[in-house]
Amino acid sequence: MAEPRLxxxxxxxxxxxxxxxxxxxxxxxDPVRWSERYRAWLLTRYxxxxxxxxxPHFSSDRMTPLLRRAEExxxxxxxxxxxxxxxxxxxxxxxxxxxxxxxxxxxxFTPRTVARMREGIAAVADxxxxxxxxxxxxxxxxxxxxxxxxxxxxIAEMLGVPPxxxxxxxxxxxxxxxxxxxxxxxxxxxxxxxxxxxxxIAYFEELIDQAREREDxxxxxxxxxxxxxxxxxxxxxxxxAMCTLLLFGxxxxxxxxxxxxxLALLRHPDQLALLAGDDALAQSAVEEFLRYDGxxxxxxxxxxxPLELRDRSLRAGDRVFxxxxxxxxxxxxxxxxxxxxxxxxxNAQIGFGLGPHYCLGAPLxxxxxxxxxxxxxxxxxxLELAVDAAxxxxxxxxxxxxxxxxxxxxxxxxxxx
Numbered sequence: 001m002a003e004p005r006l007x008x009x010x011x012x013x014x015x016x017x018x019x020x021x022x023x024x025x026x027x028x029x030d031p032v033r034w035s036e037r038y039r040a041w042l043l044t045r046y047x048x049x050x051x052x053x054x055x056p057h058f059s060s061d062r063m064t065p066l067l068r069r070a071e072e073x074x075x076x077x078x079x080x081x082x083x084x085x086x087x088x089x090x091x092x093x094x095x096x097x098x099x100x101x102x103x104x105x106x107x108x109f110t111p112r113t114v115a116r117m118r119e120g121i122a123a124v125a126d127x128x129x130x131x132x133x134x135x136x137x138x139x140x141x142x143x144x145x146x147x148x149x150x151x152x153x154x155i156a157e158m159l160g161v162p163p164x165x166x167x168x169x170x171x172x173x174x175x176x177x178x179x180x181x182x183x184x185x186x187x188x189x190x191x192x193x194x195x196x197x198x199x200x201i202a203y204f205e206e207l208i209d210q211a212r213e214r215e216d217x218x219x220x221x222x223x224x225x226x227x228x229x230x231x232x233x234x235x236x237x238x239x240x241a242m243c244t245l246l247l248f249g250x251x252x253x254x255x256x257x258x259x260x261x262x263l264a265l266l267r268h269p270d271q272l273a274l275l276a277g278d279d280a281l282a283q284s285a286v287e288e289f290l291r292y293d294g295x296x297x298x299x300x301x302x303x304x305x306p307l308e309l310r311d312r313s314l315r316a317g318d319r320v321f322x323x324x325x326x327x328x329x330x331x332x333x334x335x336x337x338x339x340x341x342x343x344x345x346x347n348a349q350i351g352f353g354l355g356p357h358y359c360l361g362a363p364l365x366x367x368x369x370x371x372x373x374x375x376x377x378x379x380x381x382x383l384e385l386a387v388d389a390a391x392x393x394x395x396x397x398x399x400x401x402x403x404x405x406x407x408x409x410x411x412x413x414x415x416x417x
Contacts, residue, residue, distance in 0.1 A: 008035045008042055010297070010323075016394040019297070019401075020338065023326035032312040038398075040300075040319040041312070044326035046333040046350070048309065052322050054355035058301035059094050062319070063087035065302065078194035082176070085197060088241030091249075091357065094304075098356060104234050105242060105360060108222030114363045117154065118371070124153050125372040126416035129379050133413035139386060142406040146376060147258035151368055155250035158219040159243060160207055172200040173247055197244070204243040208236065219246070249361040252400065254368050256295030259403045261285070261373050263392070264292055266385050266408070268340045275342055276377050282370040285342035289369065290351030291328045292340050297401045298323045299353065324350055325401065380410040 004025045009015065015022050026033060027044040035042050043049050052058045067083045075083075086092065090101035128150060132140050140146075152170045161169050175196030211224045223242060227233045234242065265272040275285050303318040314320065328349050329337040352359035359365070377383060386407040395402040 006030060008033060008037060010038075010398060011396050016396060017390060017392070019325055020329060023323060023329070026323075027326050027330060032310045032314075034312070035321075038319075038321065040321050041314055042321050042323055043309075044323045044330075046327040046330035049322040049324060049327040050350055050354055052301060052320065053350070053353055053357065055307075056094075057303060057305050057307045057314075058320060058322075059304040060098070060301060060357055061092050061094055062300050062302050063089070063092040065317075076194065078198055081201075082194050082197035085201060085241055085244055088237060089245045090242075091245060100232070101234075101238065101242070102356070102360065104226045104228065104232070105223065107226040107228075108219060109360060111363060113219060113222070114367060117158070117364065118367065120157065121150075121154055121368055122371050122375070124150055125375050126379075129375060129413055130416065132380070132410075138410050138412065140408055140410070142262055142376070142408055143255070143259050143403055144405065146372070147255045147262070147406070150258065150372060151251045151254035151365075154254075154364075154368060155247060158250070159246065160211060160216060160218040160220045165203075168199075168203070169247075172196045172203070173251055176200065176244070176248075200244060200247075201240055204240050205236075207243070208239050246361070249359065250364060252402075253295045253359075253361070254365045256400055256402045257286075257289060257365055257369050258372055259406050260293045260295060260401060261289035261369055262376060263385075263389070263403065263406060264289055264340050265373070265377060266383070267389055271340050271342050272377055272383075275374055279374055281342055282374050283366075284345060284347065285373070286366055286369045287347045287349060288340060288342045288344050289373075291334070291344070291347055291349030293401060294324065294328060294349070294351035295401055296351060297325045297397075297399060299399070321398075375416075379414045379416065380408070381414060382409075382411040384409055 004021070006025055006029055007015075007022055008026065010019065010022075012022075023044060026042060031043065031045040031048065033042045033044075034040075043052060063083065063086050067080070067087050070080055070083055090098050090105070093101065125146075128146050132145060148170075152173070153166060156163075156166050156169055173196075175192040207220060208224060211218075211220045214221055220243070223234060223239060265275065271285075275281050298321045301320045301322060303314050303316050303320060306316050307314045328334070328351060331337050333348065334344075352362040352365075386409045392406070393404040395404055
């Protein structure tokens with residue numbers, strides 16, 4: 001039998017549908033691989049990816065060199081403005097600047113803030129599921145009708161966006177997402193991202209001005225007021241960058257977690273029945289969804305200093321892909337890594353990263369998934385996929401693992417009791 005071909009085309013059609021066989025070959029045969037295709041190193045083993053999250057050799061600042069190249073090549077002003085906003089995200093900062101921004105945001109984005117969202121999230125989920133009952137055909141797209149609108153509504157409420165503006169808010173998010181997540185099949189992504197970011201920034205500037213005059217108990221008001229004991233606070237530019245970061249961190253990633261989690265259950269009816277019968281499994285189930293087929297395919301780092309890793313020489317300035325989708329199925333770390341087990345314990349998945357850049361919005365994303373996924377499988381009677389899983393279409397993006405749609409059938413919607 002021929003040995004599987006070593007292939008690093010992460011966006012090949014077969015890899016979009018099921019990336020894990022390809023990633024298993026890379027992890028086994030070439031775990032630190034230089035890819036000419038992406039001009040980047042691909043790290044696919046758990047230990048290497050986990051260590052890179054806390055090793056200062058690996059810098060998170062990948063926007064500064066991108067912005068510098070754009071400036072050198074005379075990029076349009078609108079694109080430069082969009083990149084400068086992204087460069088202000090604390091996600092793309094290291095050391096003291098990152099610690100300062102994260103510390104200020106943590107003063108506003110507390111566990112208590114997230115916990116207060118529980119009833120509101122549950123109400124939004126039930127409202128969206130109730131809406132599915134209006135369709136007598138018993139068919140739905142759970143991306144468009146549940147996984148996409150729910151986190152958009154939640155983060156919009158947290159940022160003080162009026163309900164009447166939610167559709168505009170979601171449209172801007174979609175336009176800018178093509179640039180953030182690397183939609184390589186979208187030739188117009190830069191133009192749309194420029195326009196979307198410009199409109200989004202203008203909108204957030206109005207919201208920030210309004211938040212300074214209000215005492216509302218929403219996240220944006222807390223961000224505006226956040227200060228250290230020494231009086232340090234977020235500047236206006238930093239507030240704008242933080243608003244756009246929270247939009248993506250609290251929206252796109254959660255949409256992918258909800259849709260991929262629901263898909264995993266639909267493809268494993270025994271696990272679906274297990275969760276439907278025991279809400280206490282919601283927490284461990286979400287951890288398994290993050291491990292099994294999580295919302296993030298990879299995260300990007302840039303080498304700050306040279307490093308020897310598994311007999312490879314990584315040079316300063318080299319780009320590195322930490323392929324989380326491969327790391328989270330590493331048999332050296334997880335027993336039966338290719339099986340979905342919502343009772344898995346322990347489960348040291350790294351879907352939200354590790355160390356200083358651990359995802360700030362992870363508690364909110366977890367809560368949304370823990371409340372929404374069990375509700376959906378419990379309330380949608382006789383829920384099943386409406387197409388073969390191989391026919392599902394995935395967004396061709398490097399960083400995210402994102403379904404375009406999730407068509408399902410069901411016989412009815414039970415009441416939200």
